Amino acid sequence: xxxxxxxxxxxxxxxAASLELGCNYSYGGTVNLFWYVQYPGQHLQxxxxxxxxxxxVKGIKGFxxxxxxxxxxxxxxxxxxxxxDTAEYFxxxxxxxGYSTLTFGKGTMLLVSP
Amino acid sequence: xxxxxxxSRYLVKRTGEKxxxxxxxxxxHENMFWYRQDPGLGLRLIYFSYDVKMKEKGDIPEGYxxxxxxxxxxxxxxxxxxxNQTSMYLCASTDPRTSNQPQHFGDGTxxxxx
Numbered sequence: 001x002x003x004x005x006x007x008x009x010x011x012x013x014x015x016a017a018s019l020e021l022g023c024n025y026s027y028g029g030t031v032n033l034f035w036y037v038q039y040p041g042q043h044l045q046x047x048x049x050x051x052x053x054x055x056x057v058k059g060i061k062g063f064x065x066x067x068x069x070x071x072x073x074x075x076x077x078x079x080x081x082x083x084x085d086t087a088e089y090f091x092x093x094x095x096x097x098g099y100s101t102l103t104f105g106k107g108t109m110l111l112v113s114p
Numbered sequence: 115x116x117x118x119x120x121x122s123r124y125l126v127k128r129t130g131e132k133x134x135x136x137x138x139x140x141x142x143h144e145n146m147f148w149y150r151q152d153p154g155l156g157l158r159l160i161y162f163s164y165d166v167k168m169k170e171k172g173d174i175p176e177g178y179x180x181x182x183x184x185x186x187x188x189x190x191x192x193x194x195x196x197x198n199q200t201s202m203y204l205c206a207s208t209d210p211r212t213s214n215q216p217q218h219f220g221d222g223t224x225x226x227x228x
Contacts, residue, residue, distance in 0.1 A: 009154065034216060043221045100215070101172070103159075104157040105156055
């Protein structure tokens with residue numbers, strides 16, 4: 001069974017700092033990759049996704065992620081965070097399941113101080 | 115825009131009760147999912163359904179069952195609620211007939227078992 005590992009459980013940054021959240025997965029075949037975000041009190045929203053093609057994908061609110069197949073990684077980045085980016089971030093993998101099932105990482109709580 | 119509606123935001127039940135959590139989606143999606151979200155554990159898949167009356171176990175099905183009598187509605191049932199089922203429950207849906215579709219999530223039901 002596939003698994004997803006997020007490197008940091010909590011990250012604290014000041015506004016304007018750069019962000020990189022690590023995500024690694026364990027599956028040797030074709031994967032579809034996702035980052036979801038959950039703002040306080042809100043439902044999970046899709047930030048970005050990778051299915052095929054350009055391994056550098058851009059999402060909403062200035063986020064991007066790079067798929068590095070050789071490293072089984074899909075790290076999330078943002079050059080300059082804002083206070084409004086305070087949220088919990090989840091990496092998820094669909095490892096070729098025809099039912100679109102997802103395996104999620106344990107999440108990273110990002111706190112951005114103004 | 116896809117709308118996934120969970121019937122309750124907050125629910126308090128007693129140990130041993132039979133509990134029903136309801137989820138409705140308005141986009142004619144074939145696949146629906148139930149997860150539980152716990153701090154430090156991320157989202158874990160309980161059950162999913164890929165068609166009416168069809169269901170598959172996820173990673174943690176013990177103590178739960180599901181019902182999908184109509185395409186738009188997917189119910190999670192706690193047969194005899196226990197305190198370790200206190201959690202946030204998230205419903206999601208997706209359309210496997212459309213490529214590159216992510217899962218869309220409801221707002222969640224925070225269930226407390228006393």
